[in-house]
Amino acid sequence: MMDKYTKLQMTGIYAAVTVFLIFILLPFFEMFMASLRPLEHLFRSPYQFWSDDFSFQAYRDMWDTVPLLGRYIINSVFIASAVTGLTMIFVVPAAYAYARLNFPFKNGSLAIFLGVNMFTGAVLLIPLYRVLRSMGLLNTYWAMIVPGVAFLIPQGIWLLRSYLEKIPRELEEAAFVDGASRLYTLRRVVLPLATPGLIVVGTAVFIGAYAQQFLFAITFNQQRELQPLPAGLFEFIGYQDVTWNQMMAAALTGILPVMVIFLFLQKYLVAGLTAGAVKE
Amino acid sequence: MATLELMSISKSFGSAKVLHDISLAIRDKEFVVFVGPSGCGKSTLLRIIAGLEEATSGQIMIGGEDVSTAHPVDRGISMVFQSYALYPHLSVYENIAFPLRVQKMEKAELDTRVQQAASILQLTDKLQLKPGQLSGGQRQRVAIGRSIVRNPKVFLFDEPLSNLDAALRGDMRVELSQLHRSLDATMVYVTHDQVEAMTMADRIVVLNGGHVEQFGTPMELYHHPRTKFVASFIGQPNMNLIPATVSAADATGVKVTLTGGHEMVLPVEGGRVAKGDKVEVGIRPEHVQIGDGGFPISVNVLERLGGVSITYGTLGDGVRFCASLPGDAAVEEGQPLALTVSPEDCHVFDASGDVLRRMSAPAIAANG
Numbered sequence: 001m002m003d004k005y006t007k008l009q010m011t012g013i014y015a016a017v018t019v020f021l022i023f024i025l026l027p028f029f030e031m032f033m034a035s036l037r038p039l040e041h042l043f044r045s046p047y048q049f050w051s052d053d054f055s056f057q058a059y060r061d062m063w064d065t066v067p068l069l070g071r072y073i074i075n076s077v078f079i080a081s082a083v084t085g086l087t088m089i090f091v092v093p094a095a096y097a098y099a100r101l102n103f104p105f106k107n108g109s110l111a112i113f114l115g116v117n118m119f120t121g122a123v124l125l126i127p128l129y130r131v132l133r134s135m136g137l138l139n140t141y142w143a144m145i146v147p148g149v150a151f152l153i154p155q156g157i158w159l160l161r162s163y164l165e166k167i168p169r170e171l172e173e174a175a176f177v178d179g180a181s182r183l184y185t186l187r188r189v190v191l192p193l194a195t196p197g198l199i200v201v202g203t204a205v206f207i208g209a210y211a212q213q214f215l216f217a218i219t220f221n222q223q224r225e226l227q228p229l230p231a232g233l234f235e236f237i238g239y240q241d242v243t244w245n246q247m248m249a250a251a252l253t254g255i256l257p258v259m260v261i262f263l264f265l266q267k268y269l270v271a272g273l274t275a276g277a278v279k280e
Numbered sequence: 281m282a283t284l285e286l287m288s289i290s291k292s293f294g295s296a297k298v299l300h301d302i303s304l305a306i307r308d309k310e311f312v313v314f315v316g317p318s319g320c321g322k323s324t325l326l327r328i329i330a331g332l333e334e335a336t337s338g339q340i341m342i343g344g345e346d347v348s349t350a351h352p353v354d355r356g357i358s359m360v361f362q363s364y365a366l367y368p369h370l371s372v373y374e375n376i377a378f379p380l381r382v383q384k385m386e387k388a389e390l391d392t393r394v395q396q397a398a399s400i401l402q403l404t405d406k407l408q409l410k411p412g413q414l415s416g417g418q419r420q421r422v423a424i425g426r427s428i429v430r431n432p433k434v435f436l437f438d439e440p441l442s443n444l445d446a447a448l449r450g451d452m453r454v455e456l457s458q459l460h461r462s463l464d465a466t467m468v469y470v471t472h473d474q475v476e477a478m479t480m481a482d483r484i485v486v487l488n489g490g491h492v493e494q495f496g497t498p499m500e501l502y503h504h505p506r507t508k509f510v511a512s513f514i515g516q517p518n519m520n521l522i523p524a525t526v527s528a529a530d531a532t533g534v535k536v537t538l539t540g541g542h543e544m545v546l547p548v549e550g551g552r553v554a555k556g557d558k559v560e561v562g563i564r565p566e567h568v569q570i571g572d573g574g575f576p577i578s579v580n581v582l583e584r585l586g587g588v589s590i591t592y593g594t595l596g597d598g599v600r601f602c603a604s605l606p607g608d609a610a611v612e613e614g615q616p617l618a619l620t621v622s623p624e625d626c627h628v629f630d631a632s633g634d635v636l637r638r639m640s641a642p643a644i645a646a647n648g
């Protein structure tokens with residue numbers, strides 16, 4: 001790689017990166033700080049950055065304040081995982097078809113998929129509610145999983161298709177000449193080579209599923225035991241006061257699983273996002 | 281028995297016609313090379329034979345059987361791709377075994393076949409490596425290994441050596457020729473490199489713009505090119521083509537005046553041309569000698585290769601001329617040089633590029 005930036009340019013780049021990172025990370029930092037403060041210090045004026053009575057007490061108390069908190073976290077992970085799994089089952093063959101096969105209306109249908117993606121879930125809540133009600137899925141896990149899958153499929157197809165297109169066609173032709181069927185080729189050749197791409201898409205879908213479950217949870221589900229964390233966090237808002245420090249602690253604990261997954265997959269993510277850029 | 285017959289194969293991509301009515305009969309165990317410039321349709325023709333592409337019209341027969349719509353495996357062909365097309369996530373062993381795994385071949389038999397292919401190709405100690413850990417030449421051998429385990433009737437190669445460096449290419453040419461002899465199979469080999477074609481082929485198909493220009497043994501193409509295109513494509517350095525005017529012609533010879541004024545009587549069938557016609561006289565660089573009574577060129581560049589001296593110059597008003605002279609020939613850059621050529625060695629092409637048949641052509645080498 002050529003290092004073709006001057007010192008001044010490098011300084012500029014790092015300054016921009018720093019500003020960007022601060023912008024992104026400051027809320028998390030403030031969440032963390034808030035979670036350490038005793039409740040009565042939260043509203044202290046003037047703002048005090050550090051004081052001696054900081055503690056992890058909120059991380060202990062939150063389980064008592066909201067007894068179902070653990071359940072909510074598990075629900076969140078479960079719903080996001082189920083959405084991811086189901087989405088991938090649909091996305092893999094569809095993306096492969098769009099990447100390799102020719103069929104009538106191919107580009108048109110792909111555009112429609114993207115068009116659907118333009119609508120946020122919120123616009124479609126009422127029709128979705130009616131659909132889910134007539135299918136008897138309200139107040140079940142399915143009420144949060146099915147819409148999640150539906151909204152994430154288009155994005156997944158778009159991401160994975162462009163990845164699969166980069167796998168050399170000659171590999172598949174070689175397999176075809178040697179007598180392999182499409183499915184055999186997909187299983188033995190294409191998918192193993194697309195693993196980084198699958199991980200990238202899977203992660204993107206998982207994050208999408210994690211982020212969007214709030215809307216579906218508060219609209220389509222009344223059952224407390226089934227709620228995911230974002231909805232469960234409401235329970236920190238009491239009649240008298242809001243235990244902000246515990247809410248922040250719970251929120252941080254809730255995103256911990258996602259962060260851990262990210263750390264493990266980071267290697268693949270970087271490789272996957274740049275794979276195919278260089279001819280190997 | 282694996283003869284390969286193409287009958288009036290044509291191919292269009294949309295409105296672009298890429299192959300025009302190609303008919304060829306390739307004999308059993310023959311090594312045939314398709315050669316031609318880039319984009320002339322070589323790969324397309326090979327892919328049609330393989331069954332990767334469907335011909336717009338025409339038929340393909342392998343071993344006397346019509347396989348025009350058959351699956352590649354049922355055609356009994358196997359193919360080596362230009363990029364090798366090795367599976368990067370599988371070991372060399374699994375790459376070679378792939379076609380057998382597809383057939384669900386029983387383990388012991390599969391192992392025997394893979395080991396056998398590996399030993400032919402000197403890959404035995406590389407079987408556990410991934411393709412990424414191999415050199416270009418070794419990858420090439422793995423690709424060949426994968427194509428031989430299935431014992432196909434016809435091998436197809438699409439520019440298999442074009443990714444290798446020059447030295448390795450020379451070695452692999454020899455190896456492929458040996459492989460052909462030891463496998464005793466019909467091979468069709470595509471290249472844009474006339475040296476590969478000349479050195480390896482039993483017979484060469486010269487393709488140009490989707491047409492077969494000529495199909496014959498290397499020496500046939502060398503001594504009897506049917507068109508100007510074949511003449512200038514085969515042979516290294518390329519044949520010189522000198523514009524000339526016919527001053528007399530009959531069935532036994534043509535009298536021409538070369539650019540620059542030199543007059544020659546050439547023993548070719550002159551029935552098709554008449555006095556005043558423009559023709560081109562083809563002279564191979566290796567057929568000229570230094571001597572008086574011929575035509576002068578002015579030498580621009582001289583390449584002394586040791587055994588030969590390649591001389592690039594101009595003839596008359598700017599026609600480029602190349603001569604291949606003895607290694608220590610008395611030639612100097614910037615000096616005029618008198619060259620002669622015997623009339624029997626000259627080729628004459630009419631205005632449409634077709635050859636006038638030579639009457640005193642050298643005998644064709646025995647491999648015809």
Ligand SMILES: Nc1ncnc2c1ncn2[C@@H]1O[C@H](COP(=O)(O)OP(=O)(O)O)[C@@H](O)[C@H]1O
Nearest residue numbers: 293296298316317318319320321322323324325
């Ligand atoms: N799939 C395709 N679609 C459209 N045109 C093609 C396709 N494959 C090849 N061609 C065209 O056919 C011609 C011959 O290509 P090809 O057989 O690859 O040539 P070669 O192998 O001799 O270089 C080229 O002009 C190429 O652009």
Ligand SMILES: [Mg+2]
Nearest residue numbers: 322323324439
């Ligand atoms: Mg080609």
